[in-house]
Amino acid sequence: MKKIRKQILWTAAVLFLSGCAHTAYLGFHGKSIKSFPEIHKSAVSDTQCLGCHDPDNNPQGPPTPHPDFIGCLKCHND
Numbered sequence: 001m002k003k004i005r006k007q008i009l010w011t012a013a014v015l016f017l018s019g020c021a022h023t024a025y026l027g028f029h030g031k032s033i034k035s036f037p038e039i040h041k042s043a044v045s046d047t048q049c050l051g052c053h054d055p056d057n058n059p060q061g062p063p064t065p066h067p068d069f070i071g072c073l074k075c076h077n078d
């Protein structure tokens, strides 16, 4: 009986923490492309960004941890 309760609590804690981490992730801005303006000045679309940052396609820059996000510039342009 005691063991089951412990498991339930543990599951709840994990769900709670991952839920918060997700919200924090969306609230945070990533690093800005303005740290490398020469490389990025002509990039405007997600397709262009992924051309150099898609982890599955020979990335030239650091691979993005989230290739399926849309609107890269919303989070990486300031």
Ligand code: HEC
Pocket (backbone or CB within 6 Å): 030, 031, 032, 033, 035, 036, 039, 040, 043, 044, 045, 046, 048, 049, 050, 051, 052, 053, 060, 061, 062, 072, 073, 076
């Ligand atoms: C021509 C290839 C190319 C394109 C297109 C490109 N990047 Fe990059 N990006 C790079 C390279 C190379 C670096 C690494 C620069 C370095 O570390 O010297 C980089 C670095 C970054 C970084 C890390 C910045 C930091 O401070 O560490 C982010 C975030 C990033 N790019 C996002 C984007 C986004 C968003 C787009 C689309 C608007 C984009 N990139 C388009 C090549 C590209």
Ligand code: HEC
Pocket (backbone or CB within 6 Å): 025, 026, 028, 029, 030, 031, 046, 049, 050, 053, 061, 062, 063, 064, 065, 066, 067, 068, 069, 070, 071, 072, 073, 074, 075, 076
């Ligand atoms: C909702 C905001 C958001 C969107 C949209 C977004 N990113 Fe990010 N990105 C982040 C955050 C926050 C981080 C840093 C956290 C991490 O590394 O997991 C990050 C990290 C990165 C990194 C790693 C930088 C490094 O130095 O390792 C790259 C590259 C990147 N993003 C590229 C992109 C590309 C390309 C797109 C569009 C397909 C995109 N991001 C869309 C928020 C976002």
